[in-house]
Amino acid sequence: MLRLLLLVVFLSITVAANGPVYVVLWFDTEDYIEPASDDAALRLATDLRKLGVKATFKVVGEKARVLEKRGRQDVIEALRWHEIGYHTNFHSVPPTPAVYLKTMDYLTGADEFIRREMAGFNDVSRIFGVTPSCYGQPGSSWAPQTNRALRQLGVPMYLDEGSHVGVENHQPFWYGGLFYVFDMGPYVMRAALDKDDLDASQREFDSTAAKLSSQGGGVISIYYHPCEFATTEFWDGVNFSRGANPDASEWRRPKRRTPEDSERCYGVLNSYVKHALSNPAVRFVTGRQLMSKYQSQIPGAVNRQAIADHMAARQTFLVLNNTSLSAADMLLVLLGQEPRFVEGPVSEGKTTYKAGTIDRRRFEQAKSDTVSYIKTHTRLPATVWIGSETLSLEDFAATLAADRSSGDVSVRKGNPELRRHVTMEPQKTFGWVIHPEGFQAPELLDMARLQAWTLKPAVLK
Numbered sequence: 001m002l003r004l005l006l007l008v009v010f011l012s013i014t015v016a017a018n019g020p021v022y023v024v025l026w027f028d029t030e031d032y033i034e035p036a037s038d039d040a041a042l043r044l045a046t047d048l049r050k051l052g053v054k055a056t057f058k059v060v061g062e063k064a065r066v067l068e069k070r071g072r073q074d075v076i077e078a079l080r081w082h083e084i085g086y087h088t089n090f091h092s093v094p095p096t097p098a099v100y101l102k103t104m105d106y107l108t109g110a111d112e113f114i115r116r117e118m119a120g121f122n123d124v125s126r127i128f129g130v131t132p133s134c135y136g137q138p139g140s141s142w143a144p145q146t147n148r149a150l151r152q153l154g155v156p157m158y159l160d161e162g163s164h165v166g167v168e169n170h171q172p173f174w175y176g177g178l179f180y181v182f183d184m185g186p187y188v189m190r191a192a193l194d195k196d197d198l199d200a201s202q203r204e205f206d207s208t209a210a211k212l213s214s215q216g217g218g219v220i221s222i223y224y225h226p227c228e229f230a231t232t233e234f235w236d237g238v239n240f241s242r243g244a245n246p247d248a249s250e251w252r253r254p255k256r257r258t259p260e261d262s263e264r265c266y267g268v269l270n271s272y273v274k275h276a277l278s279n280p281a282v283r284f285v286t287g288r289q290l291m292s293k294y295q296s297q298i299p300g301a302v303n304r305q306a307i308a309d310h311m312a313a314r315q316t317f318l319v320l321n322n323t324s325l326s327a328a329d330m331l332l333v334l335l336g337q338e339p340r341f342v343e344g345p346v347s348e349g350k351t352t353y354k355a356g357t358i359d360r361r362r363f364e365q366a367k368s369d370t371v372s373y374i375k376t377h378t379r380l381p382a383t384v385w386i387g388s389e390t391l392s393l394e395d396f397a398a399t400l401a402a403d404r405s406s407g408d409v410s411v412r413k414g415n416p417e418l419r420r421h422v423t424m425e426p427q428k429t430f431g432w433v434i435h436p437e438g439f440q441a442p443e444l445l446d447m448a449r450l451q452a453w454t455l456k457p458a459v460l461k
Ligand SMILES: [Zn+2]
Pocket: 028, 030, 087, 091, 137, 138, 139
């Protein structure tokens, strides 16, 4: 009897804990110099369709135009069966996004990104007949201003890899109003094309999938570039290294793989995908399909007291009863506002207010002024005014969260732990052979830390 009972308990735990493993397979489709890369994109799209697997092809604007010019309607049609994302207009022609956005503030940078990228975005939309579902930066050329620009372009998802911003569990998160698949750590997987270790890669996939499934489910991110199957060197590395900007007439074609070698590479990916498909927990999804598996970023009903306790101690996200809340979400709750997305502050605020308490009337004024600011700008302020003195946003948030009485308000010092989710490493994070030698962008990381008010883990439905 005990044995039976234990078996029942064990089975119910297994059933409750084992969740789906979503695999998002994406291809940065970018080489507009070597025509053999067009054939590689066609072949990959066709092979995967035969397996019933939909991938996400993030296409460069110039690549889409080149496919049109070369009359490759076959490639366009094949890719369209999958999902189309956007991967900048020219990818590696300088200045790349992080290089020019490093010199700009949040709002100007977002406008500038749209000015530079609108034509490419429209071309990909027109040529493929769909609005791209997602965006990812070229190389490591990430910048926080792109979040605002992408929201304006109607792109809801950031699909790429990098270490600029992320959450501890290396799973999807919300940041800047976008659904991010990024900084996936051990959940970025692939079978190497040029190492003879397919068996080891498949075993690693199985153990990672089992781990995710036992935790209730999660995401594995797999990416390739069609050009990797056609050439042995990257099309942009041979032309645009270290910020080089040769005229199009001087562009050199990358070294080709032999047809037999390309065939071997298709075989590696085909085997790897087939192996993943044989795992009953695995579901291949496109970017858009993956997003639909997650709760919306607008939180539902919440426990105000738990939020106040959390925000009084630290300003960073909180996952409470399966509801994920950013510091910005929680500040809105504390201010009695309807849940919605608002941006983080665009500058660093300072506290100049010296006294230890604020009288009730002035604090209530400060609160209603903050509500008005947020409504007007759809953004958090950098500082909150107490007469002609200021509280930094984190000091205001901590003070507001700890305020329980009806008399004078004790000023509390903030503890903006949210900043820890943005890397402090300004050079390695932006390391890319296309960036100028020694390029670093601490300014972008400072700006990213301000926007971390919007950061929170995404939660599966
Ligand atoms: Zn790329």
